[in-house]
Amino acid sequence: MLMAISLSALPKYLAWALVSFFFLRSIFRALFTPLRSVPGPLLARFTRLWYLYRVWKGDFERVNIKLHRKYGPVVRITPYEYSIDDPTAIQSIYGHGTRFVKGHWYIGSSNPDFHTEDMFSGRDPKLHAVNRRKFSSLYSMSALVKMEQPVDECIKVLEQRLEELARYDIRTLSD
Known part of the structure; x- marks a missing residue:
């Protein structure tokens, strides 16, 4: 027999159902993911809140270094993100032919025209x-050797321009 739910109570039940869903999903994810053994802060296993708090506080970089000293070269920072402090892993993660997809934070380094991807910020390995x-x-x-002379000439022009600017009295530049 189904229990009749009044329309006024429906939002409350939906809210509880939504909270329960996300709670149970995060528990399931933390216990059954293949990467569940990767160490890190306890809260990072379940939610991005730990990471967002550290970024908001402005100390994520320092805390991340401490986490690597404590846990080793691979540390969990969110349920689906890991910080890797191992130079030998760079080739297997970012190297030619890898199947790893770059993280979303690369988008912040992209061309302002989000319809095009550049070599650095493009996330799709096939593209x-x-x-x-x-x-x-x-x-x-061979192409780099051909560019050596033009690059040297540009460097000389830059050096000359910097020397010219260094001779100016800084007060005259603002007038």
């Missing part, structure tokens, strides 16, 4: 591979 093939010849050793 990155296509773009990499387009530009790979520009970074070959």
Whole structure:
């Protein structure tokens, strides 16, 4: 037999159902994920709140260094994000042919036109591979050797300009 629910009580029940769903989902995620053994702050297993609090407080970088000293090279910072402090892992995470998808925070470094992705902020490994093939010849050793003289000339012009600016009295620049 179904219990009749008044319309005025419905929002309360829906709110409880929603809170229960997210609570049970975070518990399930923490206990049954394949990466459940990755150490880190207890709250980071269940929610992003730990990470958001540290970023808001402005001490995430210092705390992250302490976490790596305590737990080792791989530390959980949110239920789905990990901080990795191992130079040997860079190639397997970011290297050519990897299947890892870059984190959402790379979007902040992207072109203001969000309809295009650049080589750094692009998150899709397949699209990155296509773009990499387009530009790979520009970074070959022979192409870099050809660019050495023009780059040296630009550096000389920059040095001359900096020396000129260094001779100016700073008070005359603001007038």
